[in-house]
Amino acid sequence: MFNPLQRVPLLLFFLALSTISAAESDTPISRFQNYLRINTAHPNPNYTSPITYLINFANSIPNLHSKVLHLTPTIPLLLLTWPGTSTPSLPSILFNSHLDSVPAEPEKWTHPPFSAHKTSDGRIFARGAQDDKCIGMQYLEAIKTIQSKDPDFKPLRNVHILYVPEEEVGGFDGMGKFVETKEFKELNVGFVMDEGQASTNDEFRVFYADRTPWHMVIKAVGTPGHGSRLYDNTAMENLMKSIEVITKFRESKFDIVKAGLAANSEVISVNPVFLKAGIPSPTGFVMNMQPSEAEAGFDIRMPPTADPQLMRKIIEEQWAPAWRNMTYEITEKGFLRDNMGCPLMTLTSDSNPWWSVFNEAVTRAGGKLSKPEILASTTDARFMRRLGIPTFGFSPMKNTPILLHDHNEFLKDTVYLEGIKVYESIIKSLSSFEGSYEHRCNAVSQQ
Numbered sequence: 001m002f003n004p005l006q007r008v009p010l011l012l013f014f015l016a017l018s019t020i021s022a023a024e025s026d027t028p029i030s031r032f033q034n035y036l037r038i039n040t041a042h043p044n045p046n047y048t049s050p051i052t053y054l055i056n057f058a059n060s061i062p063n064l065h066s067k068v069l070h071l072t073p074t075i076p077l078l079l080l081t082w083p084g085t086s087t088p089s090l091p092s093i094l095f096n097s098h099l100d101s102v103p104a105e106p107e108k109w110t111h112p113p114f115s116a117h118k119t120s121d122g123r124i125f126a127r128g129a130q131d132d133k134c135i136g137m138q139y140l141e142a143i144k145t146i147q148s149k150d151p152d153f154k155p156l157r158n159v160h161i162l163y164v165p166e167e168e169v170g171g172f173d174g175m176g177k178f179v180e181t182k183e184f185k186e187l188n189v190g191f192v193m194d195e196g197q198a199s200t201n202d203e204f205r206v207f208y209a210d211r212t213p214w215h216m217v218i219k220a221v222g223t224p225g226h227g228s229r230l231y232d233n234t235a236m237e238n239l240m241k242s243i244e245v246i247t248k249f250r251e252s253k254f255d256i257v258k259a260g261l262a263a264n265s266e267v268i269s270v271n272p273v274f275l276k277a278g279i280p281s282p283t284g285f286v287m288n289m290q291p292s293e294a295e296a297g298f299d300i301r302m303p304p305t306a307d308p309q310l311m312r313k314i315i316e317e318q319w320a321p322a323w324r325n326m327t328y329e330i331t332e333k334g335f336l337r338d339n340m341g342c343p344l345m346t347l348t349s350d351s352n353p354w355w356s357v358f359n360e361a362v363t364r365a366g367g368k369l370s371k372p373e374i375l376a377s378t379t380d381a382r383f384m385r386r387l388g389i390p391t392f393g394f395s396p397m398k399n400t401p402i403l404l405h406d407h408n409e410f411l412k413d414t415v416y417l418e419g420i421k422v423y424e425s426i427i428k429s430l431s432s433f434e435g436s437y438e439h440r441c442n443a444v445s446q447q
């Protein structure tokens with residue numbers, strides 16, 4: 001009979017062998033795999049191990065200085081700096097990535113999510129492979145390569161590489177806190193690159209804005225009564241009328257997307273997420289009684305082009321009108337306007353020189369950008385855009401399925417290595433840019 005325990009020594013032997021070979025081969029791919037093997041998944045992300053790992057790697061790259069800051073006694077953040085020659089006259093550039101990841105369900109993966117297993121066709125499987133440990137390591141690999149290929153190259157601007165915690169739980173205790181600190185202000189950041197998403201075709205995607213979530217709960221009250229009676233103004237009737245109006249609004253936005261007039265992320269989306277009504281009974285609900293209260297919850301996503309005042313007016317007058325005995329509560333999980341009152345988005349035209357420099361750098365590396373997009377969800381980029389700092393979301397992964405937060409997240413070794421080349425070009429160009437940029441508002445058009 002097969003006894004699995006007999007296999008253990010053999011397994012240990014192979015494990016030891018693979019550990020030795022990983023330690024022996026110190027390549028960009030093995031370094032990426034080792035970074036992926038550090039479990040930083042919520043709800044208990046380990047932040048000290050990845051920071052130690054990154055500092056060790058940074059120490060092997062000349063002129064790179066590291067600093068660990070604490071946002072709370074238990075939440076650290078790592079800042080690496082490659083000093084520029086024209087500092088402090090020119091604002092710095094900052095490359096951001098987050099240390100944490102969402103959890104993984106190992107039983108649903110073909111390879112363990114923290115093994116960074118590489119298949120024969122080069123796919124590296126790990127939680128965080130796309131979101132966003134790839135860019136965290138690519139920034140460093142790019143600086144290392146620039147310095148070894150071109151030892152005379154010196155950046156004009158300070159180049160900061162930032163590793164923040166808590167992005168996957170909203171970023172409020174991570175980047176949200178950091179931008180409020182004296183240390184952040186002293187960095188005098190003029191331009192930021194943050195995470196983006198994979199592209200399934202031959203072009204790289206770039207994001208100039210995020211959508212902002214609004215959590216809305218509408219509540220109806222009405223006269224209770226016997227389940228057999230027909231009468232006006234019950235809570236359920238009032239709620240269902242609202243749901244009908246909201247459904248029509250949702251359809252009108254979805255029609256715009258279906259007609260190809262706007263991308264999903266460019267319109268206001270509204271989706272029902274819960275319904276709460278009825279009087280509980282031991283077997284389910286009381287069936288002969290019309291309840292006096294009913295409520296429903298909705299996930300609303302607002303693009304920065306939307307007018308928040310207009311949206312609130314629609315909600316107040318049509319979705320939850322007081323004359324239909326309705327009340328509502330909105331929790332805004334972010335902001336739509338920056339500190340100057342401008343829509344939270346970065347210009348992607350030649351009037352933003354950072355855009356031109358970035359675009360040309362990608363082209364010079366042999367890449368091509370697709371039409372700039374609004375990200376359907378949110379990232380830490382919003383905290384910088386709020387301060388008026390131009391920020392692009394970009395993760396150079398093309399011809400790659402979008403697997404962030406999914407089972408079997410992977411990144412191909414060739415795609416990862418090409419990304420390093422793209423960052424070499426980007427870091428060189430952006431850090432050598434001598435011009436200046438003055439933040440101004442982008443035009444708003446309601447979708």
Ligand SMILES: [Zn+2]
Binds near residue numbers: 167
């Ligand atoms: Zn991410």
